[in-house]
Amino acid sequence: MAKYLSARDLDWPLLALTVLICGLGILQIYSATLDTAWQDAWWKQLLYVCVGLVVLYVSTRVDYHTLLEHVPLLYLLSLGTLVAVFLVGRQVFGSRRWIPLPGGFTFQVSEFVKLVIVLLVARYLSELRSDRLEIRDLLKLGALVALPMVLVMKQPDLGTSLTYGAILIAALFFGGIRWRYILVICLLALLALPVGWMFLKDYQKARLTSFQDPTQDPRGSGYQVIQSKIAVGSGGMWGKGVTRGSQTQLRFLPVPHTDFIFSAFAEEHGFVGVVLVLGLYFLLLMQIVQNAQMAPDRAGMFICMSVCSLLLFHLLVNVGMVVGRMPVTGIPLPLMSYGGSSILSVFVMLGLVNNVRLRRFVN
Amino acid sequence: MQLPLTDPTREDIPSRPLVRDDPKFASGRIAFFQYAAVAVFLFLSSGFWDLQVSNPERYSEQAERNRIKALPVLAPRGKILDRDGRVIVDNHSSFSLILSRESLRPEHLQPIADGLHLEHEDLVGRLKRFRARPQYEPIVIKQELSAGELSFVEAHRDMESFPEMELIHAQRRLYPRNGMAAHVIGYVGEVSDSELNTLEFVKYNPGDLIGKAGIERQYNDMLMGIDGQRQVVVDNRGREREVIGLKDSVSGKSLQLTIDLDLQAVAELAMENRKGAVVALDPRNGEVLAMVSRPAFDPNRFADDWQELVGNPDKPLLNRAIQAQLAPGSTFKPIVSLAALESGGVDDTFTVHCGGGASFYGRYFRCHLKGGHGQVDLHRGIVQSCDVYFYTIGNRIGIDKIAEYASLAGLGKKTGIDLPHEAAGVVPSTEWKLRQFRQKWYAGETISVAIGQGALTVTPLQLAYAIGGLAMGGAWYPPHLRMDLPQADRPRTANLNPESVARVIDGMFGVVNEGGTGGRAQIPGVEVCGKTGTAQLASNEVLKNTKLGQTMKDNAWFVGFAPRQFPEIVVVALFEGGEHGPMAAPIVRDVIKAYFDKKSRVSAPRMVAGAQPPVAQNATQGVQ
Numbered sequence: 001m002a003k004y005l006s007a008r009d010l011d012w013p014l015l016a017l018t019v020l021i022c023g024l025g026i027l028q029i030y031s032a033t034l035d036t037a038w039q040d041a042w043w044k045q046l047l048y049v050c051v052g053l054v055v056l057y058v059s060t061r062v063d064y065h066t067l068l069e070h071v072p073l074l075y076l077l078s079l080g081t082l083v084a085v086f087l088v089g090r091q092v093f094g095s096r097r098w099i100p101l102p103g104g105f106t107f108q109v110s111e112f113v114k115l116v117i118v119l120l121v122a123r124y125l126s127e128l129r130s131d132r133l134e135i136r137d138l139l140k141l142g143a144l145v146a147l148p149m150v151l152v153m154k155q156p157d158l159g160t161s162l163t164y165g166a167i168l169i170a171a172l173f174f175g176g177i178r179w180r181y182i183l184v185i186c187l188l189a190l191l192a193l194p195v196g197w198m199f200l201k202d203y204q205k206a207r208l209t210s211f212q213d214p215t216q217d218p219r220g221s222g223y224q225v226i227q228s229k230i231a232v233g234s235g236g237m238w239g240k241g242v243t244r245g246s247q248t249q250l251r252f253l254p255v256p257h258t259d260f261i262f263s264a265f266a267e268e269h270g271f272v273g274v275v276l277v278l279g280l281y282f283l284l285l286m287q288i289v290q291n292a293q294m295a296p297d298r299a300g301m302f303i304c305m306s307v308c309s310l311l312l313f314h315l316l317v318n319v320g321m322v323v324g325r326m327p328v329t330g331i332p333l334p335l336m337s338y339g340g341s342s343i344l345s346v347f348v349m350l351g352l353v354n355n356v357r358l359r360r361f362v363n
Numbered sequence: 364m365q366l367p368l369t370d371p372t373r374e375d376i377p378s379r380p381l382v383r384d385d386p387k388f389a390s391g392r393i394a395f396f397q398y399a400a401v402a403v404f405l406f407l408s409s410g411f412w413d414l415q416v417s418n419p420e421r422y423s424e425q426a427e428r429n430r431i432k433a434l435p436v437l438a439p440r441g442k443i444l445d446r447d448g449r450v451i452v453d454n455h456s457s458f459s460l461i462l463s464r465e466s467l468r469p470e471h472l473q474p475i476a477d478g479l480h481l482e483h484e485d486l487v488g489r490l491k492r493f494r495a496r497p498q499y500e501p502i503v504i505k506q507e508l509s510a511g512e513l514s515f516v517e518a519h520r521d522m523e524s525f526p527e528m529e530l531i532h533a534q535r536r537l538y539p540r541n542g543m544a545a546h547v548i549g550y551v552g553e554v555s556d557s558e559l560n561t562l563e564f565v566k567y568n569p570g571d572l573i574g575k576a577g578i579e580r581q582y583n584d585m586l587m588g589i590d591g592q593r594q595v596v597v598d599n600r601g602r603e604r605e606v607i608g609l610k611d612s613v614s615g616k617s618l619q620l621t622i623d624l625d626l627q628a629v630a631e632l633a634m635e636n637r638k639g640a641v642v643a644l645d646p647r648n649g650e651v652l653a654m655v656s657r658p659a660f661d662p663n664r665f666a667d668d669w670q671e672l673v674g675n676p677d678k679p680l681l682n683r684a685i686q687a688q689l690a691p692g693s694t695f696k697p698i699v700s701l702a703a704l705e706s707g708g709v710d711d712t713f714t715v716h717c718g719g720g721a722s723f724y725g726r727y728f729r730c731h732l733k734g735g736h737g738q739v740d741l742h743r744g745i746v747q748s749c750d751v752y753f754y755t756i757g758n759r760i761g762i763d764k765i766a767e768y769a770s771l772a773g774l775g776k777k778t779g780i781d782l783p784h785e786a787a788g789v790v791p792s793t794e795w796k797l798r799q800f801r802q803k804w805y806a807g808e809t810i811s812v813a814i815g816q817g818a819l820t821v822t823p824l825q826l827a828y829a830i831g832g833l834a835m836g837g838a839w840y841p842p843h844l845r846m847d848l849p850q851a852d853r854p855r856t857a858n859l860n861p862e863s864v865a866r867v868i869d870g871m872f873g874v875v876n877e878g879g880t881g882g883r884a885q886i887p888g889v890e891v892c893g894k895t896g897t898a899q900l901a902s903n904e905v906l907k908n909t910k911l912g913q914t915m916k917d918n919a920w921f922v923g924f925a926p927r928q929f930p931e932i933v934v935v936a937l938f939e940g941g942e943h944g945p946m947a948a949p950i951v952r953d954v955i956k957a958y959f960d961k962k963s964r965v966s967a968p969r970m971v972a973g974a975q976p977p978v979a980q981n982a983t984q985g986v987q
Contacts, residue, residue: 131388174389174396223523230429233414233422246430250598252522271415275408282404289397293390301389305396316403323410 010060011357014287018335018350021280022049022343025261025336031243032256032264041257041338048340052347059351060358067352068123068299071116075144078116081109082151096155108341110152110160114310115348117145117164121171122302133177142168158204159331163313170309171302209327224254229324231260231267239270257338259330263322277336281315288350291357300356307349428465430596431607432529433499435461438588439534441615443548443578445624446650446846452548452579454534458508460516461501464490467527475525478515479505492556493569503570507535522599529601542659543631546682547622547651547782547844549577550662577682578620578844580783588615619846621650629957630655633950638939639918640683640823643954646831646924646933648852649840651780653934653954654824656683683937685785688820692898693748693880693944694920694935695769695815697833697867699757700741702768704863708760714740717751724807728754731897745870746879748895748944750814757813762804765812766792771857772829773839774821780842788825791818815896823935826922831933834892834924836864868892872927875948883948884923886956892930893923893951895944916940921947925955932958 026049030042067074085096098106124141125133145168152161173182197205206222231247240246245267247253256264266274285308292304311334318333320326332342414422437459443452460479472490476483486504493502508516513530520528536551552575558564567573573587574580594608630641630653643653658679660672672680681687703709719735720727730736730750736743744752757765769775775790789795791812793804811817821829824842832839837859840852871892874881880895898918919941924933936950 170396174392176389176392227429229414230422230425232411233419234426235415236419236423237416246596247426250430250596250604252426252429252599266411266415271411274411274415278404278408282400285400286397289393289400292393293387298388305389305393309396312400312403316407319407320410323407323414325406325410 007057009358010354011287011291014284014291014350014353015056017280017284017287018347019049019053021277021284021335022052024265024277024280025333025338027242028261028265028268028336029257029338031245031268032248032253032261034243034249036251038257038338044340045338045343048343049347051340052343055344056347056351056354059348060354062355063359064119064300064303064352064355067119068126071119071123074116075120078109078113078148079151082113082148085109085155097157097160105340108339110155110157111341111345112348113148113152114160114163114167114345115352117148117167118303118306118310118349118352120144121167121175121306122299125171125175125302126297126299128175131176133172133175133181135181138172138177138181141172156201156204157330158200159317159329162317162329163310163331166313167306167310170313171306174302174305224260224328225321225324227252227254228260228263228322231256231263232323235267235270237271239266239268239273242268244268259318259328259332259337260322261337262319262333265336266322278319281311285312288353291353291360294360295356296360300359303356304353307353310349311346430598432463432595432597433501434529434531434593434595435501436591436593436610436612437531437533438590438612439614440536440551440572440588441586442617443586444617444619445622445627446620446652447623448619449624451539451544451620451622451624453537455537457506457533457535458513458530459503459533460505460508460512461529461531462490462504463501463527463529464493464498471525471527474519475504475528478519479508479512481505496569501529503531506533520601522601526599526601536662538662540661540663541631542661544622544627544654545577545659545662546656546684547577547620547654548662549579549581550575550665551579552665576680576784577782578618581781582618582845586615586618589613620844621645621652621846622654622844623652623958623961625961626653626954626957627655629653630950630954633936633953634938637941638677638683639937639941639947640687641934641936641950641954642684642823642827643932643934643958644824644827644831644842646835646840646930649828649842649854650846651842651844652932652958654682654684654844656681656687682782682784683823683939685780685782685822685824687822687937687939688786688788689822689918689937689939690817690819690898690900691815691821691826692896692918692920693750693815694826694830694894694896694922695819695821696745696748696753697830697871697894698769698772698774699753699765699813699815700745700867700870701772701833701859701863702764703756703760704741704866705768705860706760706764708764709741709756711740713756714738715744715749715752715755717749719751721751721754723754723758723810724805726807726810728810741866742870742873745867745894746873746877748874748880753813754810757809758806761806762809762812763792763794765809766790766795769819769829772833773855774819774825774829778824778828778842780824781844781848785824786822788821789818816899823937826920827933827935830894830922830935831924831930833864834868834930834933836861868927871924875923880945881921881923881948883945884921884952884955886925886952886959889925889955889959890927891923891925891952891955892927893921893948895948896920896922897942897944917942919944919947921945921951923948923951923955925959931962 026042026045029045033039033041085099088099097108097110099109101107121141128137145164149161149164227247231245231253234247243249245264247267248256248264253260253263265277288304288308292301292308295301295304314331314334317326317329317331321328332339334346439454442450445451472486473483476486489504516528516530519525538548551572554564554567554569554571554573559567559569574583579586589612591610591612593606595603596605596607597603626643630643634641634655634657637657639657641653641655644651658677660668660679717730717736717739719733720729731748736747736749739749739752743749769790775788777785777787796802796804808817812819828839828842837857838854840854871894872890873879874895875884875891875893881893884891884893898920919938921944922935924930932955934951934954936947938947938950941947
């Protein structure tokens with residue numbers, strides 16, 4: 001097997017794009033945390049990226065079919081860990097998302113559950129062996145994904161929970177759901193919105209609405225949107241330069257090294273820098289799509305397209321939030337935002353894409 | 364599973380069923396996804412285009428406003444010094460809270476008011492007052508923050524709580540304690556709306572601290588500095604990171620007063636727990652050496668005590684030295700004497716018999732001595748303060764002669780002292796009555812005026828000014844408090860017969876030193892001259908019938924100067940409710956004695972040690 005699994009067959013353009021984006025992220029983390037309590041974050045991020053590259057390579061080694069076989073076990077393990085978060089999780093900013101690890105590190109379970117969801121939908125849909133997705137299967141798969149979604153929402157972590165939904169919807173779409181079902185689901189979702197609204201916490205409601213008119217709540221989540229828009233807007237065409245962004249450096253911008261890193265980047269590098277990085281992300285996504293198109297089987301295609309859709313969803317929500325076009329949901333920007341769990345889970349996903357690619361000639 | 368090793372491209376031996384596992388089955392939807400991805404990226408890019416390219420100025424301005432704050436640098440007011448350069452009014456450091464109205468949110472007012480122990484309505488009212496001012500100007504909402512309020516501000520000025528709050532350093536006035544010289548100094552306060560509408564204050568802005576009374580008000584322009592401004596870069600916690608622009612404030616100028624703190628202290632002590640006023644002037648140049656008004660107030664606690672001060676029936680805010688207009692009583696007699704001598708109404712041989720009273724125009728006027736003084740000439744008339752003598756000469760010369768010399772002495776009009784709101788007093792005359800009441804003057808009214816009663820009123824300062832000028836032989840130097848006042852040494856002079864002046868002064872010397880009514884003002888070794896006065900608040904006949912009359916006591920006056928020739932100090936004491944003129948005499952004596960004691964102390968070392976350096980000399984003075 002070693003012959004066609006040589007490193008030569010890895011998706012080198014994809015890896016180059018990944019490393020380039022991560023490098024820009026590390027630079028921005030360095031600039032945004034200068035002279036703050038977080039000023040060590042940039043080299044920690046560098047460490048995470050290096051570990052991530054190793055993890056990426058490791059996750060290409062095991063055939064993804066083997067992984068798919070273990071999905072029931074992984075799924076149950078995920079549910080168990082998510083429940084465990086409630087018991088031993090560390091509370092940060094009012095929500096329990098992290099499990100403490102030895103060495104002062106913490107582990108955000110919900111980030112890794114994403115991988116399991118990706119594998120779960122890939123296995124479920126590839127086993128249907130039908131070009132058309134029936135309502136019954138749709139509901140079953142929906143229920144399987146809804147369970148971890150609810151658990152994560154209870155942490156509470158609305159953003160990550162929604163990413164599971166994004167994976168599900170993307171998979172259903174590629175799994176051949178009929179257009180008229182899509183219409184019906186959209187209608188049902190619209191009808192269900194008011195009901196779901198009642199289950200949301202007040203701060204979540206505020207976040208979901210305040211982005212449209214941030215001046216209504218200029219001290220809460222509206223404050224973040226206002227300051228982010230000011231940061232982005234004041235960056236102008238060419239930006240203020242690395243470590244020169246006043247919004248970032250004087251801390252008017254909230255969490256400029258995690259959720260709002262792209263805002264800090266936009267302030268310091270301007271529209272030109274923004275278009276450049278968005279271009280890199282676009283090429284990255286297209287590279288993954290290419291891998292999906294060359295996948296040897298449905299499962300491989302589902303894995304690649306789920307990862308691709310998930311990344312697109314992250315980009316849409318995070319970058320949309322930065323320019324005030326999406327609600328503040330607190331989901332990170334893949335590859336750029338500071339955070340070990342986020343970096344590692346993205347690298348594992350890219351590893352899965354390479355995993356599929358390496359086996360594209362196998363049938 | 365061996366096969367792929369030999370030929371990975373082979374597809375004819377599938378390891379899994381090919382049916383329905385064609386990865387290309389979703390190629391249409393993948394293409395759709397690609398278009399969707401393009402749409403998403405265009406959507407995001409257009410967001411950046413809107414913010415960064417379409418109108419970046421708007422956000423640049425907001426970013427600048429976020430990080431740059433313009434803070435006023437308050438100029439300290441000038442110090443107020445006494446004639447020897449000792450500090451009377453100093454400044455002390457404190458913190459004031461200012462509110463930036465640009466970032467102010469109405470719902471924050473209540474918690475801010477609570478944290479600073481202010482009333483919400485007051486705060487709202489205050490903001491209203493400043494509506495006309497430009498928005499970017501921050502407004503002071505609380506001065507002299509306590510430690511607790513300071514920590515409240517420090518804890519809540521971050522971007523997430525109340526970033527509109529800002530602390531600035533301010534120099535606050537530190538006044539002498541116990542109300543010493545309070546009326547002379549006055550106090551500072553924020554300029555009020557009604558004041559802003561007047562010509563005097565039109566140049567100020569709401570929130571400016573200005574002198575409200577006394578010297579603080581009179582010389583406000585000199586004492587007040589010019590505020591500067593600092594432009595600082597702040598972070599989201601309101602912490603200053605960098606100063607990018609600084610326009611320094613210009614401190615106010617120091618002001619030296621003619622007040623002598625030693626004399627002031629003696630006069631204050633003498634008036635302790637009394638109601639009234641003391642004024643000490645140098646008749647040679649008009650310098651005010653001491654000025655006391657009691658009851659006093661504490662300018663340091665003025666804002667807190669305001670309600671009580673205004674409501675107090677004793678009117679502690681009134682500067683009695685220049686604002687109390689009261690009948691001078693017998694202290695007016697030297698003026699009447701002068702008028703009589705100058706107008707030729709009396710001569711050396713003129714005497715009056717006092718039998719305890721006399722009738723004029725059908726009414727009986729009593730002397731203060733029931734038994735009568737017997738045969739009285741001018742000298743005895745002054746020394747014993749015989750009312751009948753003065754009834755008689757007043758009647759002889761008439762009201763207009765009295766008024767002429769009273770006016771000549773400076774009564775009935777403001778002395779022009781450099782303090783706001785001086786009262787003018789009243790010198791009645793036929794013309795005055797005609798103008799004031801459209802009535803004829805009745806000769807009977809002259810009788811009361813001749814002993815300093817009736818419609819005649821003076822302020823303590825006027826009396827000191829008048830008698831001081833008389834003692835100088837007819838040279839009235841305008842009283843003033845500022846040391847280096849230009850045009851201060853030009854007196855108003857009158858051509859008086861030195862003979863007449865000498866006779867009046869002889870009489871006043873007798874009052875103190877020849878068993879007269881002012882014996883208590885005697886100082887061994889100093890030729891003190893003076894005159895007592897007991898002024899009724901209303902005529903005794905009317906008073907007896909009212910209940911108020913029982914509680915209203917006569918005012919005691921004493922005016923004294925020394926030495927007899929070439930006088931150096933003239934002192935007036937008003938002791939309201941002191942009942943008898945002699946009661947005010949010791950107050951004047953204390954001040955005059957303090958003056959001469961100090962003079963001998965200060966001059967002694969000078970004579971002994973001519974070679975002593977001036978610094979050492981000052982040091983010894985300080986110890987004394």
